[in-house]
Amino acid sequence: MAVTGLVFIGYVLLHMYGNLKVFAGQEAFDEYAHHLRTFGEPMLPHEGLLWIIRAVLLLSIIGHAYAAFTLWGRANRARTQKYVVKKAVAATLSSKMMRWGGVTLLLFVIFHLLHFTTRTINVNGDKDSPYERVVSSFQPEMWWVTVIYLLAMGALAMHLRHGVWSACQTLGLTNNAKSRARANFAGVFLAVVIAGGFALVPLSILLGIVD
Amino acid sequence: MSAPDGTKTGMKLTLNIWRQPDATSPGKMHTYQVEDVSEDMSFLEMLDVLNEQLNAAGEDPVAFDSDCREGICGMCGLMINGQAHGPVTTTTCQLHMRSFKDGETITIEPWRADAFPVLKDLVVDRGAFDRIIQQGGYISVNTGSAPEAHSVQVPKEDADRAFDMATCIGCGACVAACPNGSASLFMGAKITHLGQLPQGQAERDKRVVNMVAQHDHEGFGGCTNIGECTSACPKEIPLDVISQLNKDLRTAMKHGR
Amino acid sequence: MTDSHSEFSSDVDSHADAPTIDPDLIDDAIDYYTPGEPIVDAKAPTGPIDQRWSTRKFEARLVNPSNRRKLDVIIVGTGLAGASAAATLGEAGYNVKSFCYQDSPRRAHSIAAQGGINAAKNYKEDGDSVHRLFYDTVKGGDYRSRESNVYRLAEVSTNIIDQCVAQGVPFAREYGGLLDNRSFGGVQVSRTFYARGQTGQQLLIGAYQALERQVAAGTVTTYTRHEMLEVIVAEDEAGQSRARGIIVRDMVTGEIETHLADVVVLASGGYGNVFYLSTNAMGCNVTAAWRAHRKGAYMANPCYTQIHPTCIPVSGPHQSKLTLMSESLRNDGRIWVPKNKADCAKDPREIPEEDRDYYLERIYPSFGNLVPRDIASRAAKYQCDDGRGVGPEVEGVRRGVYLDFADAIGRLGRDAVEEKYGNLFDMYARITGEDPYETPMRIYPAVHYVMGGLWVDYDLQSSIPGLFVTGEANFSDHGANRLGASALMQGLADGYFVLPHTIRDYLADGPFEKLEESHPAVVEAKAAVEERINHFLTVGGTRSVDSYHRELGHIMWEYCGMERTEDGLKKAIDLIRTLKDDFYRNVKVLGTADSLNQSLEKAGRVADFIELGELMCIDALNRRESCGGHFRAESQTEDGEALRHDDAFAYVAAWEFVADGEKPILHKEDLTYTAIEMKQRSYK
């Protein structure tokens, strides 16, 4: 769970870095998208790296979701008779949202793939340039696309807030109060940086900073 | 509290208590009134008062566990208004009625975990904890075979940390509070206690693997690091121990166990 | 001293005025018992004291390892004394069944011991030795213990520490990584090993883990939530009666079970709860021991009770138990009460210095607040009897004295006081709701430990062959008073190092012929248990079990507590007999026999406490001397200190049960000391 989660984190960091190239202009962004596909050629076939990444991500998502649903099931079986009154004292909001938040992310990822990868969902006319596709998707008249992405980033932030801390615990990195505080900070930090970084692009387009 | 004439009167409380005649019968919540509760009473003494009242009325008294009533044996444990051992960081027996207000309604339930089946009313069976310990929560040393105590030096910090983790009283509040019904805090405390000492090294890998296997077999849930356990723990066992547990488990796996 | 004495009960004065009488001639209890044959413990080898134990170990026969599996051992109790024995006998390969009434062996009341455990390691190089620990223990016990037993205890004490350290017991350590020691209970050497304020817990968890390891190994079976209600004593073909099993009640299902074995060990702890309020756990009982007593095991010195001066006072009639606070508080706290009764209800901070009576400092100028436990306890009682106690009025009397840290805080600073006593202050604040940094603490004595218990010989075998008794349940090592940190030592010494050797000598004759459940002795024992349970459930009376227990506690505390007198004890015996009668006719126990029924459990325990209470009073009446924790007002020095009469009372009083309503028989075991000389103590 932690390992697959960290794979995602690694991936989303890269992904975000790529997205932020939007601010460097159309050329840079398209160049980056192209580069992704030709990286490693001729050692790797065309789109080789992309497929490797996709395979790793797919395996990770399967592993991650499998582990998540197993834990979920165990928790349900561990307490079949619920409390009449139960107070949560220490649980953070993010920790309570892991399961449904995770499912939300899964749905979003599917939507996201249909949107930008397979282009099945075509929100504002199909464009050849990746840059144009991005920019046209987040135009003010298509505000609901932006809302979906922003909500998803909110969910991602929540998931990472608890996920990063939790992964550190799971990996046995937090054996004292100091390291626990650090892991918690890392959770908040990564959540803000990643979700914020991603959100920057649609927001900027929406507000006309990028066009 | 003072009545108008200046004489002391006690609090009046409404208690919602889980009643269940035995392990196999269904149970349900019952409402009782108690009066004249002094704030110097412990929570369990308040229940004693209720029981005297029920006994006098010919009703079966509420069964609940307690023994030492000084916070060390781990026998007591009630879910009080949705919190394991109630609103103060201590055991149920050391909780006092001054933590409650006159007229308050208090909901009292047993620990809820399928690995801790209810035996009657508020009494549960925590035998699963003993069975986890059986799987490795010890250092194997037969009586009489021990070397001279001073033959091994243990750095004070290690001894202190081992002690802190060894203060777990096995009450089960961590399980009761955990949204996943996991006993990781309990298990982690023991693994950290023994793993912190030189004497505990020989069996370290085997210990963690077997204890975790038993834990899962008993039907406890898996830990997702939420932290309800540690805030319910009367001995303030920190979350570190779960991290330590995971680390030891990983090391054991590396060693091929 | 005289002025605080002048107020206490009149019968004391009448005796104090009487000319000294030869105590030989007096036997206050003669109407209450039948004199019996003296007993000699023939098991202790003679010869130099330091070789007796090795001699005995060598002479004790061995059991072939392949035979051990065929030998069944029942151990009742999983405290230090029981768990250690079960683990050790399991390791040796015997087939052990271990019983406790809690839901886990780890919860036995040994868990509550705070202070520490003694051992003659002499790590501090301060002149300690086996002999000194032996000497201190005999002297501390006011020369009323058996010297060979005590010597052995001191001898094996060092092995205990080795064993526990190897098990991972996290004793306190110094920065160099070696074990730390402190001095405890008024001795001049530092020989007490400790694990912060939770030594008993840590030792018990060590023993518990060793026990659970044997459960996994298949040599020990644990029966939790099982209460022993009877011993089975059966005659073999040769006409020899032996303890062969127990009858227990499964406290969850109510089933009455028979467990048979080749030998039975009782490690069932102390009976301080006969006083209702004590520092013992709610479930601590005398039932296991008392049932054995009724089957022929002698009860020795039942009146020897230890009362601890620094407990948190009773706060009201609802009080269910008392909490001990470490005695170390007396190192810095000053004990006082108001000089004027009128001030007792006042805020103590408003009572000016000149209106305070620092009575211990006044009466015992050289020891002051650090006088021994019994003296401090009695002095507090006298102040409260005199109407100068403080705190809430419970049944018309304020029972508490101040333990004031204002001076210490002024002298050392609040931080230093917090550093030393922080956790105790927190505990006090949690229980009382008062802040001891601001207002003085209130303390009062409470029953803490019983030195009396089932009589055992040097092998720890009772007067019933095949019934061994260890730990607080036996009487053996502490005489009339136990030193701090020595009960843990005794429990573990018995269980790890003594019993496993002595029991093998007995088991060498086994396995004994198989007993059928249809054997008359088994049938009789089981029927008796069922009948008793049935009786409680069908009396249909009006009073709750707790109310009887509380009343018994009152009687015991009033007349057989810190200070005992002939008249008081006789009165108590009458009261107890009446109470017993009423109990059997008027107790109200609801519920059924075949379910978890806590009132029923209590009823059985209280019934036995009532009988024990009577015997304690008779024992106290018989012992017209003051020794250790037993203070007879008739036997004190002019200064009010305990006065022993070695010429008349240097014996163990071992009581034999005859029948309900009949006088018990007193067997005396004379105590002789070869390695030590008897002396009177003085604390002026």
Ligand SMILES: Cc1cc2nc3c(=O)[nH]c(=O)nc-3n(C[C@H](O)[C@H](O)[C@H](O)COP(=O)(O)OP(=O)(O)OC[C@H]3O[C@@H](n4cnc5c(N)ncnc54)[C@H](O)[C@@H]3O)c2cc1C
């Ligand atoms: C608050 C407190 C503090 C103390 N501090 C110290 C200290 O600092 N140092 C020191 O040396 N001593 C101390 N003592 C004394 C010491 O703790 C005890 O004397 C000692 O631990 C007794 O051990 P035990 O094994 O004999 O009995 P216990 O630990 O009391 O165990 C009794 C066992 O018998 C079982 N049992 C009893 N009756 C039955 C029955 N009828 N059926 C089935 N099972 C039964 C119980 O379940 C339990 O397992 C303290 C005592 C108290 C109360």
Ligand code: HEM
């Ligand atoms: C299929 C969609 C997803 C689901 C159903 C899901 C669900 C979960 C659940 C239930 C947990 C577990 C437990 C916990 O610690 O509370 C978890 C942990 C985690 N998730 Fe996800 N998640 C999903 C997608 C993601 C994504 C896209 C990322 C990365 C950006 C991610 C990163 C993490 C991390 C780092 C953890 C912590 C792992 C650990 O505790 O060991 N997850 N997830």
Ligand code: SF4
């Ligand atoms: S870890 Fe804490 S809450 Fe859990 S059993 Fe131990 S003492 Fe109780």
Ligand code: FES
């Ligand atoms: S009764 Fe022992 S911890 Fe509460």
